[in-house]
Amino acid sequence: MNATDSLLLPLADAGRLNGLSNGALGARYRFWRDADGVRHVFSVYPADQAPDYPDAIALVTRRTPAGPIAMWAGRPGADARRMAERLDAEEIHIHVFGDAPAPALRGLIRDRAPIERATPRPADSAASLGLLIARRAAA
Template identity: 65%
Template sequence: MNANDSFLVPLIDAGRLSGLTGGPLGPRFRFWRDQSGKRHVFSVYEPDEAPDYPDALAVVARRTPAGSIAIWAGAAGEAARAAAERFRAEEIHICVLTEDAA
């Protein structure tokens, strides 16, 4: 298994925001790349700290030595927290904007 594997969700871990690497905010943000190659920025939360943003996309992720693996995607909030518990995931990632957002 590697960072390109995803059990249920066609997303590839595209790493952290390079400008924040090594700083205190580095672990708080992550890129995911979709099937079309577009990168999307997500905020990273512990499952019990993930906010209930209306209309936000949540990705439930497991951490591996090779990177994060997306195992569920859907609405932020209770559904995401339940999925994180069901899949024993360490993180919930919440989409904040895409590369081409203005």
């Protein structure tokens, strides 16, 4: 487990785009690795400026010296902005789904609780974390 792995979501920060790390575009994009080990590119927005896309996933993230940590995943828009404010997060990372969305990402937004009850259930979090750790150990 890395310093920037989320404790509540089966996602790991996978860094910036190669070749753009030091440029102006470097801060606008970030890779996240899902529970299946697949990297996905996300656009990075200030928490209060994240757009609302109809077929996408939003990660509410906090910045740390080691990199961002995903605190919440769900649909972009008002709920994501409210969660960012509630969790005192600085950024929202958004991945717009293509023709064949990754099942691991799609699963993070399926059957989400309403924003008022958006805390994860301990059994779900533990199972997701255990699965992520087992897959990383096997890789």
